[in-house]
Amino acid sequence: MSIPGSAAAFDAAAGEVVDLKALQAETDIAAPIAELDRDLVGLAPVKQRIREIAAFLLVARAREKVGLVAGPPTLHMAFTGNPGTGKTTVALRMAGILHRLGYVRKGHLVSVTRDDLVGQYIGHTAPKTKDVLKRAMGGVLFIDEAYYLHRPENEKDYGQEAIEILLQVMENQREDLVVILAGYRDRMESFFASNPGFRSRIAHHIDFPDYSDEELLAITETLAAQSEYRLSPAAREAMIAYIPRRRQQPGFANARSIRNALDRARLRQAMRLCAGNGVASREVLQTIEAEDIRASRVFTTAIN
Amino acid sequence: MRVTQGAFSFLPDLTEAQIAAQIEYCLRREWAVSVEFTDDPHPRNTYWEMWGMPMFDLRDAAGVMAEVRACREAHPQTYVRVNAFDSTRGWETVRLSFLVQRPTDEPGFRLERTEAQGRTIRYAVRAYSVDQPSGRRYGADARKAPAERR
Numbered sequence: 052m053s054i055p056g057s058a059a060a061f062d063a064a065a066g067e068v069v070d071l072k073a074l075q076a077e078t079d080i081a082a083p084i085a086e087l088d089r090d091l092v093g094l095a096p097v098k099q100r101i102r103e104i105a106a107f108l109l110v111a112r113a114r115e116k117v118g119l120v121a122g123p124p125t126l127h128m129a130f131t132g133n134p135g136t137g138k139t140t141v142a143l144r145m146a147g148i149l150h151r152l153g154y155v156r157k158g159h160l161v162s163v164t165r166d167d168l169v170g171q172y173i174g175h176t177a178p179k180t181k182d183v184l185k186r187a188m189g190g191v192l193f194i195d196e197a198y199y200l201h202r203p204e205n206e207k208d209y210g211q212e213a214i215e216i217l218l219q220v221m222e223n224q225r226e227d228l229v230v231i232l233a234g235y236r237d238r239m240e241s242f243f244a245s246n247p248g249f250r251s252r253i254a255h256h257i258d259f260p261d262y263s264d265e266e267l268l269a270i271t272e273t274l275a276a277q278s279e280y281r282l283s284p285a286a287r288e289a290m291i292a293y294i295p296r297r298r299q300q301p302g303f304a305n306a307r308s309i310r311n312a313l314d315r316a317r318l319r320q321a322m323r324l325c326a327g328n329g330v331a332s333r334e335v336l337q338t339i340e341a342e343d344i345r346a347s348r349v350f351t352t353a354i355n
Numbered sequence: 356m357r358v359t360q361g362a363f364s365f366l367p368d369l370t371e372a373q374i375a376a377q378i379e380y381c382l383r384r385e386w387a388v389s390v391e392f393t394d395d396p397h398p399r400n401t402y403w404e405m406w407g408m409p410m411f412d413l414r415d416a417a418g419v420m421a422e423v424r425a426c427r428e429a430h431p432q433t434y435v436r437v438n439a440f441d442s443t444r445g446w447e448t449v450r451l452s453f454l455v456q457r458p459t460d461e462p463g464f465r466l467e468r469t470e471a472q473g474r475t476i477r478y479a480v481r482a483y484s485v486d487q488p489s490g491r492r493y494g495a496d497a498r499k500a501p502a503e504r505r
Binding site: 156157159178182184185186188189190224227228 | 407408410412413414415416417418419421422
């Protein structure tokens with residue numbers, strides 16, 4: 052009697068060799084990951100995990116080639132982190148990456164919140180949730196602020212019904228879609244604590260760290276460049292002063308706060324140009340000056 | 356007698372993979388796909404029962420296939436078809452419709468002749484299966500009670 056995985060069986064199958072490097076080139080794994088590295092600032096643990104998943108999918112494919120068991124891996128994920136740490140952005144890219152790795156067939160992202168899944172009366176929830184799941188098949192279902200699905204204070208809440216349908220599909224149709232739950236860390240913890248079924252069905256819990264001041268500055272410049280603006284050297288200095296001050300203020304939401312600050316700076320720049328002598332070169336239209344940033348409320352209100 | 360309605364009905368029954376591929380084709384062209392069933396196979400019976408709403412904004416056939424399977428399971432001895440509706444201006448019609456399930460035993464149709472005025476003959480086509488009331492055609496378990504459907 053031969054036991055699979057025993058020394059003899061291993062020797063027999065060892066003759067087959069799969070060139071992982073060639074497989075890597077063939078599946079074009081490196082490109083989406085390099086893109087991710089280039090476009091997203093910071094997020095080291097997230098990128099590391101995506102690299103691991105990519106490597107795993109590659110090995111799964113290699114295993115399939117030599118005829119080893121290759122059950123579909125569970126790729127459901129939970130993204131936790133503070134507001135504005137890039138959870139949605141990464142989820143959007145994750146759909147593309149998984150598509151290029153050949154794990155999901157279509158590679159689209161369906162982004163939903165509680166309202167899209169939970170109905171308003173009896174019998175409304177199941178069709179609604181199923182409809183969303185059907186739309187997400189072949190791609191990624193992104194459930195933002197997933198903890199709102201569960202309302203512990205109301206035991207008649209229809210959220211539980213949506214959760215049960217979700218869990219069932221996550222288990223039985225793993226090869227058809229990937230579910231990504233996202234939300235703030237502490238609330239997700241209590242959500243998982245009250246729904247143990249979710250925790251065990253999610254293989255990848257990825258924590259998004261807060262951005263450092265340097266990373267936020269880099270994000271400012273990336274965002275500005277995306278909309279064809281640039282910061283003058285003085286404005287860059289102002290931004291360096293702005294970021295730690297903004298962090299002290301209530302309602303700080305990492306990259307989102309930076310994006311809003313940049314939007315307001317653009318408004319002030321427009322006002323400044325309109326109030327000026329009426330002549331604007333391409334250069335001037337592009338440049339955000341220090342005064343556009345220094346005019347922010349952040350510099351005038353005292354930090355308590 | 357094998358009922359030949361809709362596309363592909365002169366071919367052998369489609370396999371699951373072939374059905375999925377046809378649905379893929381419909382979804383790629385952004386047609387809304389729906390599942391319907393009936394136990395009245397008359398060719399002029401256009402009003403089949405809907406298995407849920409037509410499905411919009413799908414990207415992958417897996418969702419439709421799940422509905423097809425659910426419908427077959429609930430109605431094992433009926434005709435089930437998949438329709439694809441094109442809402443493009445100027446078309447606004449069903450572009451593709453094909454059977455994905457038929458009862459194991461299809462007794463077929465009989466031709467009825469009625470003599471009218473002046474010895475004129477009027478013809479009617481009647482399915483043998485409709486001699487039974489709806490729900491008892493094609494075997495006893497043709498249709499489960501609504502409560503058992505889900």
